[in-house]
Amino acid sequence: MDPEHQLLFFFSAIGAFNGLFLSIYFAFFVKHRNRANYFLSALMLVLSIRIIKSVFLFFYPFISELFIHIGLSACALIGPFLYLYVKNTTTRKNYRNRYWLYHIVPTVLVMVIIEYLYPYRQHRGFWNFFGFNFLYTQWIVYVILSGIVIKSAFATLVKKGKKMTDEEIWLISLVAGVAIIWAAYRTTEYTSYIVGALSFSFVFYLILLLWFFKRRKTTPFFFAEQTKYANKKIETGEATEILSRLNILFEQKESYKNPNLKLADVADQLDMPSHHLSQCLNDNLGRGFSAFINEYRVKEAEKMLATDHHLTVEAIGYECGFSSKSTFYSAFKNLKGTTPAKYKKIYT
Structure with a gap:
């Protein structure tokens, strides 16, 4: 691999590998763990797997088919985990059942069945059609649903004189970032397949940089034990x-x-x-x-x-x-x- 391709490989993969480390951190090392943080960990994990699959498939086209299927399954879970994280972070309801399984289990089952019936190597045409007409559609639908959940935050963003909370800034950044990554992948037919991976690295570090300059003197809300809701009294x-x-x-x-x-x-x-x-x-x-x-x-x-x-x-x-x-x-x-x-x- 020549120096130019090595540099491209580095910048397209660095965000994904850091995303993996961040996923592990949210799952096992955050002091005050809760369900929302687990969903955030899962979101970072599936995003990173999806990106890593793209990077290796681009530079090493003959990688294991199992690896490709894992990456495709991860792609199908990006939207659900984004929605579940946003919903659990903002909701005021006390869900006693395993409602989140309704978003995850059917998706996993569908992917397993399709991957068994239509292996990637033998059915690339099917996967090209399926990817654009199901995976990316499902992904953007969940992004839209996540945006609807935080529509009040978007209203605050465009309203003059109203200050946004840390949580609102973070959620808008996350939903917008995932939407940008979706757009990068969705438009690869006009650019390059590796653009999706590069967009993840860009968005990943842009959000971290934004958060650093915004909250450099305090602790981000998802690391803290409590978040105050001065004007959101529980009914x-x-x-x-x-x-x-x-x-x-x-x-x-x-x-x-x-x-x-x-x-x-x-x-x-x-x-x-x-x-x-x-x-x-x-x-x-x-x-x-x-x-x-x-x-x-x-x-x-x-x-x-x-x-x-x-x-x-x-x-x-x-x-x-x-x-x-x-x-x-x-x-x-x-x-x-x-x-x-x-x-x-x-x-x-």
């Missing part, structure tokens, strides 16, 4: 449902007895973003997650202090989920106005 009916499910979870499973229980753990069990649950507690109960969970622990400690005369006060605190004696005493006195030891004496 009363929805808040009531969330609190009801939370109380049922604590009363039936007694999750509060786990001293290492975190907001993210409970949010995952309720199938909702951590910041959404935190906002619900703060807006409707006027307290954070720690205060809320300590109320359950103190309530359980009251029962045990009054009825269990075999355990020490400290042991009861640990049984109820407190991680230390000092935390137990502080929370109990704050809520009951007395220490656990004095409270226990009343019943002994």
Whole structure:
């Protein structure tokens, strides 16, 4: 490969390989993981696989057919994962079922069946027709659906005097970036097949650069534990449902007895973003997650202090989920106005 082609290979592949690393990071190393981040990880993964397939097929036309089919399947999943990420990031609904499977499983099944019946090497004409009339159509339909989900963000973008939130900037950049990559692939018959891969590298680093200059002094919202929604209050009916499910979870499973229980753990069990649950507690109960969970622990400690005369006060605190004696005493006195030891004496 001559120097010119080596340089072209480098610039067309670098974005894809960095996308793979970013996908792994979002899946396994983000501190506050949630379903939306998993979808973002999956989106970066399928985009990167699609681009890598394009790069190697362009420079090495005789690569494994399996590799080509994997790349084509990844292409079919770009749109669904983009939509699922945008939907999960912005939604206020608490989906209890596996609704996302309806977008992923049928797509995978269709691709597996078609790839089995029409191998790429023997049916290139079919794949050229199928690619332009199904894969790219399905891709752009999901991009449009994602745009509809964040239509309020686009309205803010064109409205003078209204400041956009970090989340709105990020989502618009992501949806627009995926649309640009789609357009680059869709127009390869007028340019070159490698333009699609080059566009991914360009969009990938452009978004990172944009975000760096925009948020260089703060942490991007998807790395943070919470995102504040100052003017997006949760509706009363929805808040009531969330609190009801939370109380049922604590009363039936007694999750509060786990001293290492975190907001993210409970949010995952309720199938909702951590910041959404935190906002619900703060807006409707006027307290954070720690205060809320300590109320359950103190309530359980009251029962045990009054009825269990075999355990020490400290042991009861640990049984109820407190991680230390000092935390137990502080929370109990704050809520009951007395220490656990004095409270226990009343019943002994």
